[in-house]
Amino acid sequence: MIWDGKKVLVTGAGGFVGSHLTEALVQEGARVRAFIHYNALGRNGWLDESDAIAGIEVHAGDIQDRDSVLAACRDTEVVFHLAALIGIPYSYHAPLSYVRTNVEGTLNVLQAARAAGVERVIHTSTSEVYGSAQYVPIDENHPLQGQSPYSASKIAADKLAEAFHRSFGLPVVTVRPFNTYGPRQSPRAVVPTIVGQYLFEDVLRLGSLSPVRDLSFVSDTVDGFLAAASVPESVGRILNLGTGSGISIQDLIGIVSSVVGRDLPLEIDEARKRPSASEVERLVADNSEMRSLTGWSPVVSLEEGLGATADWLRQHARFWQFGRYAV
Numbered sequence: 001m002i003w004d005g006k007k008v009l010v011t012g013a014g015g016f017v018g019s020h021l022t023e024a025l026v027q028e029g030a031r032v033r034a035f036i037h038y039n040a041l042g043r044n045g046w047l048d049e050s051d052a053i054a055g056i057e058v059h060a061g062d063i064q065d066r067d068s069v070l071a072a073c074r075d076t077e078v079v080f081h082l083a084a085l086i087g088i089p090y091s092y093h094a095p096l097s098y099v100r101t102n103v104e105g106t107l108n109v110l111q112a113a114r115a116a117g118v119e120r121v122i123h124t125s126t127s128e129v130y131g132s133a134q135y136v137p138i139d140e141n142h143p144l145q146g147q148s149p150y151s152a153s154k155i156a157a158d159k160l161a162e163a164f165h166r167s168f169g170l171p172v173v174t175v176r177p178f179n180t181y182g183p184r185q186s187p188r189a190v191v192p193t194i195v196g197q198y199l200f201e202d203v204l205r206l207g208s209l210s211p212v213r214d215l216s217f218v219s220d221t222v223d224g225f226l227a228a229a230s231v232p233e234s235v236g237r238i239l240n241l242g243t244g245s246g247i248s249i250q251d252l253i254g255i256v257s258s259v260v261g262r263d264l265p266l267e268i269d270e271a272r273k274r275p276s277a278s279e280v281e282r283l284v285a286d287n288s289e290m291r292s293l294t295g296w297s298p299v300v301s302l303e304e305g306l307g308a309t310a311d312w313l314r315q316h317a318r319f320w321q322f323g324r325y326a327v
Helices: 016-027 045-049 051-055 066-073 088-093 095-116 149-168 190-200 218-230 249-260 288-294 302-315
Strands: 007-011 031-037 056-061 078-081 120-124 172-177 179-181 204-206 215-217 238-241 266-268
Touching: 007 016, 007 066, 016 031, 016 045, 016 051, 016 218, 031 045, 031 066, 045 051, 051 056, 056 066, 066 095, 078 095, 078 218, 088 095, 088 149, 095 120, 095 149, 120 149, 120 218, 149 172, 172 218, 179 190, 179 218, 190 204, 190 249, 190 302, 204 249, 215 218, 215 302, 218 238, 218 288, 238 288, 249 302
Parallel strands: 007 031, 007 078, 031 056, 078 120, 120 172, 172 238, 179 215, 204 266
Antiparallel strands: none
16 A cells, blocks of 8 residues: 555554554655544643654544544545553453443444545454463464453454444454554553563562563554555455564563663562453464565564663653552
8 A cells, every 4th residue: 555645544543552653654654643532631642752743633532432533534545443441450440441442432433434435444453352372373263252351342343343344345454463562652561561660660560470472562563554454455354463472471571681681579469460260371473364465574573672662761761650550
């Protein structure tokens, strides 16, 4: 797909991955409309920290509001749908908010995209929909398991996207990132939790150490979004975005220690653990479908990505309190 001059809507554009994707689209020459969650302070999330803000149209609204989403989709050609509630621990406390944002919000986007007659909808899934792996690496045919209210809401959203493609011919591509990390990610995620504590704390406090994750640097994930959107053959498909390699939290600790150049004592914090039947033990991607269809492949090594994350956190420590656990 030629992005120069293409009219693109990005929902969740102020968030971690969304802001990086928005920047990439601006650099490619797209005419980007950024859907930002309305707030009384008029802030645009991480886009306020980006030079890209000058080159985009900001649409402040609420993904739960049908009229707001319809207005945002009007006169657009491509929709990247990233807006979602993503914190797994909080989904145990407020599951209805996840249904309203992730399920009803996705329905609003699909209906608005259909009404606008867009060329392509790129819907964002998550590897959490697979639950604990029944086999690894995980391909797109792996059974779906709702092991948290968050993952259940994303399964529902994915199925809505599938239904709109099958029922109405909506040109939907579902991309399923595994664990993306990098600059701008909240310490509610495991990589900035570990890196931030190594940089600024005297004790490393974590929950479970056994889970294995497939960690993708954010620029590789963004390149995957653009590649999936660009290939007509991707319509109607689900595409895993991951490196194909897994690492346990225990082993990740050692690599972060080496990258940062510091050792810390470790304390297990029970409050950080998921309920035992809800913990997802293994997530490792089979990315062969994405590679063969689009030619995409991840290029940033784990050590390189962790180093870039640490550099960014050093410069933006004012945004976070690394020693305090935030649900």
